[in-house]
Each structure stands twice: as structure tokens, then as C-alpha cells.
Amino acid sequence: MGDSGLAAYVLHHHDWSESSQILDTFTRARGRIIIVAKGAKRPGSQLRSVLLPFQRLNLVLVRGRRAEVRDIETLRSADWAGGPVLPGRHLLSAYYLNELLTRLVPLHEPAPALFDAYAATLAHLCALAPDAAAGPALRAFEITNLDALGWLPQLDQDTARQAPLGADTAWRLHPQLGLTPATDPAQGLPAALWQALQRARGHLPHLQAVCGAAGPGLRQQLQGVLQYHLGHALRSRQVMQGVHAAISAATPSS
Template structure:
């Protein structure tokens, strides 16, 4: 059953990131009237008032959007058990009727769309890590349906409580994310020359140079594996991409972490810091 959000328009808010600021030119494309419910996930939630929330939502049709959920914090609100992270939702949101330039949309309805169990334990950190990447790297109102489907396909692997599956799912999602936002070069040819890779040769991926021949001191990536990764990307085979990542986790983790930190402009992510702190707190009890 669809749960209607309380009526009312949100206050106009400024984008929270540079990526959001770049998306202001797209406000004309935002829905002015009530939109049909579309698949979405809650990325983050903020207190807006004693009774309402501001939500960062990843929508398959609208990309990353910010919505005001009026009355969602009230004890009797049926939205409270619905607006949870890592649960697939059907969400309808539109621009306020009195402000056609508002960056914050009004949540009109939300309903649970099915899915796996809630993430718990270490899986929560992995899920929030994906959410943090999306919030930092995606511009608002820029749809990425392929990335949305990759996010949805990552949830079962995170919930499996298997470290290898989890790490492979994280690496596969990072690859799709970088490709979708235009920060990943072709993985089956050298970036500078366009020359096809040799299956038995070793290569490395550098943020400022792209894909180059392997040099000493960097995590090597086999040409055969890189070509297979590109093939899986082209085919949209998320399961195959995860399996390929599982075959070379250490090198891919080092390479992708370097790429992400370079483009994020930060050596650490908040989610990773929290996870490290939690592990240190638990260490004396082991």
C-alpha cells in the first residue's frame, strides 16, 4: 500500500556539494507536478524539524535527489518504517507548487518495493560506504539507471555476510560508478595510444595517466583480467563483474582506492574512519 507523505512544500535549500551545484542548470527538467512512483533508495537522512526529515535519495529515473518528508518523524507516521536505507522503495516526488526553482523536492508518497533483509553488522559499513560514494560523486538530478541497477545488485552480496563476496561486490560497484561518471578509461587498451592489451602482460591504472604498462611498485593487473572486466562492463553483467573482481581483490582494491581518492580529493572517507574506530573498540573484547 502506498504511504502518502504529509502535504506541504519544503524550504528551498542549497546543494550540499560541488557536484550538486553543477546540476542547477537541470532544474527545468524536474517534475512540476506529482510524478509516478519510481524505484529509489534512501542514501541519507537529516532532521529538518521536530516532525520532518530531509532525505538524500537515489532514484532510478531522476538520479540523486533531495526530498522533504513532511511529518515522517511523527510517532504515528507510516513513513517511519518505510524510509530506511538499503531497502528498495517506490517513491513519488515533485517540486513545490509555490517554488519552481527549488532544489529540494516534496515527497508525495513512498512504499516498500520488496527486497532482502536489512543489512546488519559489518555489512552496514559496506552499505554506507556505497552511499557515501554516491553522495560525493554524483551530481543532483543526473539519472544513472545502469548505476542504480548495479547498486541494487550489490545489496544481496553485502547481506550474505561473506567477506570475499562483499569485497568483490564493492570493487565491482566502484568500477561501474567510475565508468558511469566518466572517470574510468577503457580497460582493454592503453589510454595514450589506444593499443590493445596483451593478455599475458601486466598493466596499471593511474588517475592522471589512465591505463599504462606496469611499473615496479604498483599493484599489477593482468591484461587478460582487464579485458574480461571490460567485456563484463559492456555486457552489463554485474554478477560476472563481481566474480572477476573476486579473482584479484588485493590489486583491484589498491588501484580503485587510488582512483577514488584522487577524484574525491580526500585520502579518507568518513565511513571508513567510523569502521576503523569500531574495529579498534571491539579489539580488546576479542
């Protein structure tokens, strides 16, 4: 007995044997699930050209019949379900999305809205102009991810007082305390921005637009919350910072 046409993306994979792989997948109906792809590494396997990251798939799974493997699901078949090719300039951004999901989202908890946001963010990255920044799309997905996990407070009110944000105060997003007045205005963001983010929650294109107008301060606020829940920085984030640093060093100053 298995799933028929389970919409999914491959987030990560590692070798299981000389011919098989373990896949960490994100499915719309069942959330993150770990499956075995037997024979996926064989030269003649149909799966080799299908089990690619950032491509939407339809998976059919089966469970083992023996008692010792009854809880392990095996990939019976995988079909490509469409999706544009991600430009190389945004590959690191897409891997960052995958790492967020694998590190933050628990197994076996359906999150269809987050799945749809992931698919839409990949499509957005594919459609970006060559000179356009991926930052607003990443910030919008970070907010959506935190929201889906229940780690984001109401963004238009003082969390402790449950009162509207003061317009003359800068506000900081604290991992445990929610929105609090920033003792140093440079470490917070204006109330109007937080209120705009609250209005845009659940509407990804609108959220991306608000994030695009927010500037680098929003990234710092969200990274503080993410690192609190992750425990340390993501590897893809460190790689992106290294690449940006290398580009800056190689660019002649005017």
C-alpha cells in the same frame, strides 16, 4: 503534479525541523534528488517505518505552489517496494555504497544502470554466506560507478598509445592518464586481469567473479582513482579499516 511510483532508495537524511527531514534519494528515473519529508519524525507518521536505508521504495512527490518553494519537492507518500533485510555484518559495506553515490553522483542526472547495479549489489550482500567477504561486490560496484561517471578508460589497452596491453608488463590505473605501464611491477596488475575486467564491464555477476579472483591489488588501484575524484577518503572506508584493525588486534596469533 508529481511522480507516481518513483522507484528510489534513501541514501542519507538529516533533520530539517523538529518534525521533518531532508532526504538524499537515489531514483531510477531521475538519479539523485533531494526532497523534503514533512512530518516524518512525528511518532504517528507512517513514514517513520518506511524511510529506511537499503530498502526499495516507491515515492510520490509534489512541488510547492508558492513561488519561493516551487523548486522544492515534497514527499507526499512512500511505499515499501520489497527487499531483504541486510545482515549487520555487511551494514558498513552498504553504507560505503551510499557514501560513494552521495559524494560522486551529481544531482538530477538519471543513471538507471547504476541504480540497477546498486540494487543488485545490496541483494548480493544480503545473500552472502556468513564467512564470505564483501570485497568483490564492493570492487565491482566501484568499477560500475566509475564507468557510469565516464571516469574509467578502456581496460584492455594502453591508454596513451591506444594499443593492446603487453602481456609481459604490469599495468597501473592512473586517475588522469588511464592504464600505464607500472615502473614497479608490485604497483600494477597483469594485463590478463585488466582484460578480464574489460570483458566483464556491464555484466555485474561476471564482474563480481573477476573481482573475487583479483586479490587486494585491485582495491588499491581503484582506491587511488576514487580518492583522486573524492579529494579524501570516505568516512565509511575509514570506519571499516578501523574495525578490521581492531579485529586483527583482538585475534590471537597462532
